[in-house]
Amino acid sequence: MGRVSDKRERLVESATKLFHQAGLKDTSIADIAEDSGVPLGNVYYYFKTKEDLVAAVIEQRTEAIKNEARKWDENPDPRQRLLNLLDLQVSKKDEIAQYGCPIGSMCQELDKERPPVASEADGLMEWVLKWITRQFKEMGQKQADQFGLQLTAALQGCGVVANALKDPKIVEREIARLKTWIKEM
Numbered sequence: 001m002g003r004v005s006d007k008r009e010r011l012v013e014s015a016t017k018l019f020h021q022a023g024l025k026d027t028s029i030a031d032i033a034e035d036s037g038v039p040l041g042n043v044y045y046y047f048k049t050k051e052d053l054v055a056a057v058i059e060q061r062t063e064a065i066k067n068e069a070r071k072w073d074e075n076p077d078p079r080q081r082l083l084n085l086l087d088l089q090v091s092k093k094d095e096i097a098q099y100g101c102p103i104g105s106m107c108q109e110l111d112k113e114r115p116p117v118a119s120e121a122d123g124l125m126e127w128v129l130k131w132i133t134r135q136f137k138e139m140g141q142k143q144a145d146q147f148g149l150q151l152t153a154a155l156q157g158c159g160v161v162a163n164a165l166k167d168p169k170i171v172e173r174e175i176a177r178l179k180t181w182i183k184e185m
Contacts (some may be wrong), residue, residue, distance in 0.1 A: 002055065005016050006066045007036075007038045007042060007046065007057075008046045010036040010037060011032060011033075011036045011043060011046055011056075012020050012034045012053070012054065012057060012060050013036070013048065013060075014035040014036035015036075015053050015054075015056070016057045016060055016061065016102075016127055018031055018032055018035055018104045019054070019057055019106065020095075020099050020100075020105065020106070021107075022100075023109055024050075024054060024106070024109050024110065026107065029043055029050055029053070032053065039090070041159070044077075046126070050116055050154070051115055052115070052167070054110070054115070054119045055118050055120060056126060057092045057106075058106070058117060058120045058176055059120075061102065061103060061106070061124060061168045062123075062124050062127070065103070065124070065127075065128065066127075068088065069081075069111070069131055072085065073096075076140055077137040078134075078136070078138035078139045079135075079139055079182060079183070082132065082135045082151070082182050083136050083179060083182060083183075085132070086175045086178055086179055086182075089155060089171060089175050090171060090172060090175050092171075093168035093171035093172060093175075094163050094168050094172050096159045096168070097137050097162040097163060097165075097166055097167055097168040097171065098163070098166065099163065100159050100160065100163035101156060101159035101160075101163075103121075103124055103125055103128065103158075104125070104159055104160070105163075106121050107121045107122055107125050108122075110122075125152075128152060128154045129148055129149065130148075132148045132151050132152055133145055133147070133148025134148075135148075136148055136151075137184060140185075141185060145164045151182075153176065154174065155178075157170055158170055158174035158175070159171070162174075
């Protein structure tokens, strides 16, 4: 029998996957329980409400992106850090084309209903924007705020278009263009 935290972790992993693939509204607690292999009755031991589970997913996504950024921050070159971010996007191009950006999609969906956890998801997007902007500042770019917003918007936009057209090549082409732009700075 697994540890208590194993079940919680499985529930969060399943919720993360299913929320991204099917959306928050179309994913039930029963779907998450079935996917995780945790009995439905046990879910409520770990998460009293679906919103509590959404909050755990946001927390997991936040920790994952911050862990990635900590690795990238070990490189002294902020340009290379941005290129690493773009490489991550390319590595996820099929997932993005199939389901959209996991962060952007979640923010959009939550913002339509504005539950209290929506501000937590928006905070994750804001954290990404600030991290990107900091890289431009460290590159000495006077328009760092504008460039940070431009890169964040380009990443989200290419995710929306790639998802709408179910075409991962859109991610590849847009990322190649963004890499050229960053390298030429």
